[in-house]
Amino acid sequence: MKFLYLALFVLLVHLEYLSAADPLLLASAKKAVSRNPADYLSFDYYLNTCPDAEGIIQQIVGAWIQKDFTLAPSLIRLHFHDCAVRGCDASILLNYKGSERTAYVSSTLRGFPVIDDIKKALEKRCPRTVSCADILTAAARDATVFAGGPFWQVPFGRKDGRISIDKEAEVVPQGHENVTTLINYFKAKGLDILDLVALSGAHTIGRATCGAFLNRVYNFNGTTKPDPSLNTSYLKLLKKRCQRSTDLVYLDVITPRTFDTVYYTNLQKKAGLLTTDQELYSDQRTAPFVEAMASQPFLFENQFLVSMVKLGNVEVLTRNQGEVRLDCSYVNSR
Secondary structure, three states, rough: HHHHHHHHHHHHHHHHHHHHHHHHHHHHHHHHHHOHHHHEEOOOOOOOOOHHHHHHHHHHHHHHHOOOOOOOHHHHHHHHHHHHOOOOHHHHOOOOOOHHHHOOHHHHOOOHHHHHHHHHHHHHHOOOOOHHHHHHHHHHHHHHHHHOOOOOOOOOOOOOOOOOHHHHHOOOOOOOOOHHHHHHHHHOOOHHHHHHHHHHHHHHHEEEEHHHHHHHHHHHHHOOOOOOOOOHHHOOOOOOOOOOOOOOOOOOOOOOOEEEOOOHHHHHOOOOOOOHHHHHHHHHHEEEEHHHHOOOHHHHHHHHHHHHHHOOOOEEEOOOOOOOOOOOEEEOOO
16 A cells, blocks of 8 residues: 555655646646636747846855855745735735734744845846745745755746735634644645645645644643654654744754755654644654655655645736836835
8 A cells, every 4th residue: 555655655746746747747737728717928038038036045045045044944834825815916915004914823924025125126127027926935845955955947927916814814724733634734735745745845844833822731731741643753853853832943953954854754653743733643644655755865855846836826817917016015106
C-alpha cells in the first residue's frame, strides 16, 4: 500500500511539475479549457512594460534576507495569508482600521517593509505598472530560493484588490486545526491534500510564538497534561524555551535555517511544533505523503514548487478586475 501511495505521488508530481514549469505545455492546456482569471497570467507579462521587474524584486528581497534571515519564512507566510483570503490580491497589505492586516490573527505577520521597499523601486523604474499582488508572489518565490529552496517561474498579471476585512482573516489556519478542517479549507481554494502536505513543508524554516502551541505543552484538550503526541525530550525543550507566550520557537528545531525535509522527519519523531504539523503524520490521509517527502527530498522540492504555483493562482484578479496600487498599503484614490 505504501508503494502505491508513493507511485501515485511520483506520478502527480511529474504531471503537475510539467504543467507548472513548462510554458509551452501550460499554454497548450489553456487552449483546451475555458478561461478563468488565472489563464490571463503569463511569464512575459512585464517583458515590454517593465523588463527589470523580477530582477529588482530579487535584488531587494536578497538584500533584506541577508540582513535578517527570518524574513525569508515571513515573506512566504505573508504570501500564504494573502492568498488564503480573497485570493492573491494583496489584500493583506492594505493598512487601515478594519483591514486583514490589522486583525489580531495577523499581528505576527512580518515583511511589509520589504514589499514597500520593492514597490518604491518599481514605481521609480516603471510607474503604475507592477501590482503589489505580483510583487508579493515573486517575493515569496525569491525568499524560498534565498533560503535554499527550489526556483520556479512565476506567471504575472495579477491585479490588486480594493477590499480587505479583518474578520475574514480569522478563517486562515492558525496551527490548531485538525486535518479534516485543513483539507476542506484547502479544497475550497482549489488545493488538494498533496498541496496541503507540501506547503506545510514551508515550516522547515521559520518560527512560531509559544502562544500558538502552549496548549499542547500544559493543558491539552482541557486537561492538565501535555499532548501525548509530543516527544518527551522535545516537550522538555519547549517548556524551557517558552517562558512567555510571545517567545519564539523554531518550527524545525534541528535545521531551522535550512530548506530541507527535516521538518517531515521531525513529524515522524513526534517533534512537530504545531498541532497542524504533527497531525499530518497522525492522519492516514496525509501520513503517506509525509513519509514520501521525508525520504525523498527531490519529491518535496518538486511538489513544493508546483503547489506554490497553484497557491499563487488562487482566485486572482486580472485584466480590469482590480487595480495596480501606487502604494501597497492603500487603494488608489479615484
